[in-house]
Amino acid sequence: MSHSVVQGFTKSLAMTVLSEIGDKTFFAAAILAMRYPRKLVLVGCLSALLVMTILSVLLGWAAPNLIPRQLTHHITTLLFFGFGLWSLWDAFKEGEAEEFAEVEAELDANFKTNGSAKQNGKGGDDLKKQSRPFLTQLFSPILLKAFSITFFGEWGDKSQxxxxxxxxxxxxxxxxLGGILGHALCTTAAVLGGKSLAKQISEKLIALxxxxxxxxxxxQSFLSTVE
Known part of the structure; x- marks a missing residue:
């Protein structure tokens, strides 16, 4: 690989790992894996993050072709400084387990809503299978749930x-490449490690x-020259 590819890879890998560990989508994957088959949760979460990473990179790659290169460089520099200060603020502001508890409460509310909707009698299950959307006949509802929670949770997030x-x-x-590998490492750890891993993570240290x-x-971006 050329020097530029290696540099982009290492930066993306480091940024993704430190942004995603302890993030809402990380905790969501851990909680989903405690309630559903891990394989389906892993495939759903990784698929969403793969699509999100490719879309984000395409947007970033297209930006210099739509906006002057020097302007995109300055915007990127400001973004890095802004996200750095944001992360440092989060490190000193939030408690260790607040994020996990918040995500768990949101998913619990979702599970309860879905659970109450399922109690429609014995004959309701066959009717639901027949009226189930075409997409969920091809893919597992659990996989689609993991995909949608991860995709929309990541959309507009700091890491994106x-x-x-x-x-x-x-x-x-x-x-x-760096983003996909970083997401794969974090999501796999969340799915396999579950709640015990999430509880051991120092959110403050990761945010710092x-x-x-x-x-x-x-x-580095501020000191570098625009080609």
Whole structure:
């Protein structure tokens, strides 16, 4: 791989891991894996993150072709500094288990709503199978649930916006590879480790590390010249 691909890969990998560990989608994957078959949850979450990463990189790659290269470079630099300060603020503001408890409460409410809707008599199950949407006949509802929760939870998230900015400044192919590997590592750990792993994670330390990394990227971007 060329130097630019390696640089994009390493930056994307480090940024994704430090952004996603302890993130809402990380905890959502851990909680879903405690209630549903792990294989389906893993496939659903990873599929969503794969699609999200590719879309984000495509947006970042297209940006310099629509906006002057120098402007996208300055925007990316500001994004890195902004996300760095945001992460540092989160590290000092939030408690250790707040995010996990918040995601667990949201999913619990969703499960209860779905559970109450299922109690429609014995003959209702066959009728539901016949009226089930075509997409859910091809794919497991659990897989689709994991996909949708992860995809919409990640949309507009800090890590997605940072991936767009990184792809605008680095080699898109390297950013895609690093992002996919980073998401695969974090999601696999969340699904296999479950609640015990989530409880052992120091959210404050991860947020501090992510904040420092974003600021380092910002400084490097600020000092680099636009080609």
């Amino acid at each position: 916006l940072a991936t767009i900015g990184l792809a605008a400044d680095e080699n898109p192919f390297g950013v895609v 590390s992510g904040g420092v990394l974003f600021i380092v990227f910002g400084i």
